[in-house]
Amino acid sequence: TGKHWGYGKEDGPSIWHKNFPVAQGSRQSPIDIVPLQASHDSSLGPIVLNYDHCTSLNIYNNGHSVVVEFDDTDDRSVIQGGPLDNPYRLKQFHFHWGGKGCHGSEHTVAGNSYASELHLVHWDAIKYRSFGEAATASDGLAVLGIFLETGDDHRWLHTITDALYMVKYKASVTDFKGFNPKCLLPSSLHYWTYPGSLTTPPLHESVIWIVLKEPITVSEKQLGKFRMLLFSGEEEDQRIRMENNFRPPQPLKGRKVRSSN
Numbered sequence: 001t002g003k004h005w006g007y008g009k010e011d012g013p014s015i016w017h018k019n020f021p022v023a024q025g026s027r028q029s030p031i032d033i034v035p036l037q038a039s040h041d042s043s044l045g046p047i048v049l050n051y052d053h054c055t056s057l058n059i060y061n062n063g064h065s066v067v068v069e070f071d072d073t074d075d076r077s078v079i080q081g082g083p084l085d086n087p088y089r090l091k092q093f094h095f096h097w098g099g100k101g102c103h104g105s106e107h108t109v110a111g112n113s114y115a116s117e118l119h120l121v122h123w124d125a126i127k128y129r130s131f132g133e134a135a136t137a138s139d140g141l142a143v144l145g146i147f148l149e150t151g152d153d154h155r156w157l158h159t160i161t162d163a164l165y166m167v168k169y170k171a172s173v174t175d176f177k178g179f180n181p182k183c184l185l186p187s188s189l190h191y192w193t194y195p196g197s198l199t200t201p202p203l204h205e206s207v208i209w210i211v212l213k214e215p216i217t218v219s220e221k222q223l224g225k226f227r228m229l230l231f232s233g234e235e236e237d238q239r240i241r242m243e244n245n246f247r248p249p250q251p252l253k254g255r256k257v258r259s260s261n
């Protein structure tokens, strides 16, 4: 079955290369984005999100993060434009966060990290027949990264944080219908883009990353609710809080980060 990995001392990001050698590959994510070194590319158009007919299905704790899954059996919710040649279908979104008062984003900006990072995961269903097939292709996935900073309450995030008690333990799942993630977008869709990878095992180098420049604001209280989730399953005696589930920035290895206008 799948190889075990986590975010601890014994099974965390510095060990992943033992079971997943691509961890030391040439297009790993996340990275530190240095705005002044990003090349402005006027051929990069705006990204377009068509989420109006999206169908969220469930919310679940996969032992690494909390994930909201979507019905991706047709093109009802897609991202297109920007660096993408085709529309990419929304499959799921999830978060990465730190411990109390510590930052937990995966991408950093000029060495600065945010409190958390939201990933909306999409796949090219024009070119590939399944998510699994796209996940192993060099241009198969497009992940939209959105930074979360702490401040006032986020008006819509409570719909998610109110459901977290239902998925406290690893492998727990509950219905989560009618959620449209466009309520989690910042006002500007200006972005950086670069070729990268999944930020957790299997670390496939199959992701076109699109990272929004503008963060959204959530409250420390709302973020605290993510930290009541557990990495561990209900039957396990250890109750390990789900926090600091982020991979640190990886070497750029000559890649170019482009900036929309």
Ligand SMILES: NS(=O)(=O)c1ccc(NC(=O)CN2C(=O)C=CC2=O)cc1
Binding pocket: 119, 121, 131, 132, 135, 143, 197, 198, 199, 200, 201, 202
């Ligand atoms: N953090 S991230 O880069 O957005 C990130 C996003 C997704 C995954 N993993 C998956 O989607 C798991 N998965 C496969 O790899 C193939 C089928 C499948 O379900 C890992 C990381």
Ligand SMILES: [Zn+2]
Binding pocket: 094, 095, 096, 119, 199
């Ligand atoms: Zn992620």
